[in-house]
Amino acid sequence: MSLIANARMYAVDAATTATWAAFFARIAKTSGVDLTVFAHPAPAPLEDLWRRGDLGLAFICGYPFARGGFPVLPVAAPIPASGDGRPLYATHLVVRADSDIISLRESFGRRLGWTVAHSQSGFNALRTHLLASRQERGALYADSIGPLLTPRRVIDTLLANEIDIGPLDSYFYDLLLAAEPNTAARLRIVETTQPRPMPLLVASRGIDETIIARLRAALLEADSDIAMRDILARLRLSGFAALDPAAYRVLVAEADAADRAGYLQPE
Structure with a gap:
C-alpha cells in the first residue's frame, strides 16, 4: 500500500517543492515505506488533506493538531537550522x-x-x-x-x-x-x-503502528544519513525530533x- 506525503505548507517555490520530493523519496527508501508525493495545492483546504486515511507523512500546523478533530498521529517535528536545536x-x-x-x-x-x-x-x-x-x-x-x-x-x-x-x-x-x-x-x-512548537509531520490514525515507527525512525536518524545531509541543508533543517503532544497545548x-x-x- 502506497501512502501519501505532503509538504505544501513549506513548498516555497518549484525548486523547494522538488527538494521536498527528494526528501520524501529518501525517507521512503530508508524506512521501507512506499510514499507517493501528493501535491494538494492551494486553495484546496488543508483540512481535507488532514482528514484523509492514507497519510504517511504530511505537515499539519500545531494548533489544529492540538485542538483535535483530525484523525492523525504525530510522527516527528522538524528542527530549523536557524534555531537553537529545538523544534x-x-x-x-x-x-x-x-x-x-x-x-x-x-x-x-x-x-x-x-x-x-x-x-x-x-x-x-x-x-x-x-x-x-x-x-x-x-x-x-x-x-x-x-x-x-x-x-x-x-x-x-x-x-x-x-x-x-x-x-x-x-x-x-x-x-x-x-x-x-x-x-x-x-x-x-x-x-x-x-x-512555539513547530508544525509537525503526521500520519493517518489508521496506519499500522509498525509503519509509523519505521517512518519515525527514518526521520529521527535523517541527520546521520549521508545521502540526506544535502537535502536537509537545502531545506534549512538540522534534523527531526521526537515530540510530546502535550507541548502543543499552549497553542490552544x-x-x-x-x-x-x-x-x-x-x-
Whole structure:
C-alpha cells in the first residue's frame, strides 16, 4: 500500500517543492515505506488533506493538531537550522522593505493581513502577540484582510501594497531567504513573536503502528544519513525530533484566551 506525503505548507517555490520530493523519496527508501508525493495545492483546504486515511507523512500546523478533530498521529517535528536545536518556530511580522513603518506600534491604523483561522503562525500567534495592545486600545488596524490562506499570499498581497503588515512563518522565511533572496530583500521584519512548537509531520490514525515507527525512525536518524545531509541543508533543517503532544497545548490555551477576550480575528 502506497501512502501519501505532503509538504505544501513549506513548498516555497518549484525548486523547494522538488527538494521536498527528494526528501520524501529518501525517507521512503530508508524506512521501507512506499510514499507517493501528493501535491494538494492551494486553495484546496488543508483540512481535507488532514482528514484523509492514507497519510504517511504530511505537515499539519500545531494548533489544529492540538485542538483535535483530525484523525492523525504525530510522527516527528522538524528542527530549523536557524534555531537553537529545538523544534520551535515563530511568526515574523513583516512590512515592505521601503515602508515607513519602523515599529509594530507604527503599523496600528494601517492594513493588516492574515492567513486562515486554523493557522498558528498566520492567525493565532498574531492574535496572541497583539492581544495586550488590543485590550488597551481597541481595534488596532483600519482594515483586516483575510483569509489570505498561505504565507505566499501574504507576501504577494504585501508587495502589491494591498496590506501594510502581515504574519510570516519564520521557517517559511528561512526557506524564502534561500530560494528567493530577491523577494526576501523586499521584506523587513518589524517584530517576532515568542517561539512555539513547530508544525509537525503526521500520519493517518489508521496506519499500522509498525509503519509509523519505521517512518519515525527514518526521520529521527535523517541527520546521520549521508545521502540526506544535502537535502536537509537545502531545506534549512538540522534534523527531526521526537515530540510530546502535550507541548502543543499552549497553542490552544493562547487561542482560547484571545477568544475569551473577544479578539476573534486579528484587527
